[in-house]
Amino acid sequence: MRAIVLEKTGKPEVLKVKDVPTPDITNQDELIVKLSYAGVNYADILSRKGQYSWAPKRPYVPGLEGYGIIEKVGNNVKNYHPGDKVIVVARNGTYAEYIKVTEEQIIPAVDFFSPEQNAAFAASYMTSMVGLYQMARVRPREKILVQAAAGALGIATVQLAKAMGLKVAGTASRPEKISFLKEKLEIDLAINYVEKDFRKEIMQWTNNRGVDVVLESVGGKVFKNSIDCLSPMGRIVVVGATSINYSFLNPFSLIKAWRDIPRINVIKMIRNSYGVLGLHLGWLFTKDKEELMPIKDQLLKIIKNNKIAPVIDTIFPLEKIAEAHRRIETRKNIGKIIIKIG
């Protein structure tokens, strides 16, 4: 089969299509899924650069999510059959024509989404839903600040927060992203955080009270300043640190990364009465998938009732995977990048 194999870390060009053996069932708990689309996540960029601690040992096929049709099932598989359309959530392996999974790594496809929307669903919408609904326990009329609001996770969070009745502010780095947030997502407040101090804008928007919730994924100063935006009893959900970049060959980059990694000061948390919540969807899928399924059902109800759909920035063929990574790294995407495999 055709697959992208990560043999060495480096620039996007290290990602190359290879012919590798097609996986087959070796244990009766397994299934084989023929993938037609894969979602590209920021975590894939980190994996490629050797900066994602959750990635397996190289060489491996990258890719955390995808959409496809079940080709074969082992005798012990109870809930799925050949021909079922499914979403795959895996530690790796969706940049390929076929993937071998267990039942824990798949969920039924969303029947009112297109195949490419299904590939764009899990990492962004499930993370956002767990963060808002289960962890931050948001309530209607609360105010939320979504950092990097025009990225895939950011858009999902803006859409869901609005559907849950929150007032939503979001940041982004480019004028076209700000226009998108205002015009297409009808966000309450869009802030270009490269040009403006978002703390001032948020304090003005909230009459100096601060926001009830922040969804934070950027790290560095953005994380520190986000804490300053919280109201008393506010909650910040931290899901990543996109701005952190380092190379073991460059000691200065390591010092900078060490400085910028989000850290919490518990004494300050007590003094100012706020909460910091951390979330990793992939880990939850492996440890607590059963708990995630009712949350997913609730999420699908919200999505259906509010006619929410994933925003897809670009669909690249598998051969153009380096271009897909480059688009994310240069911060050009508005929404999800998808790889067409079949």
Ligand SMILES: NC(=O)c1ccc[n+]([C@@H]2O[C@H](COP(=O)([O-])OP(=O)(O)OC[C@H]3O[C@@H](n4cnc5c(N)ncnc54)[C@H](OP(=O)(O)O)[C@@H]3O)[C@@H](O)[C@H]2O)c1
């Ligand atoms: N914990 C979890 O389970 C989980 C799940 C999904 C995603 N995440 C995390 O959430 C974040 C967003 O993921 P995503 O897949 O939605 O990515 P994405 O669509 O590419 O969005 C990332 C955005 O981050 C912003 N950004 C800020 N500094 C950046 C930098 N130095 N380089 C590149 N982008 C930068 C960019 O928006 P601006 O240009 O507007 O600043 C960019 O569009 C990532 O940190 C990812 O690891 C975590």
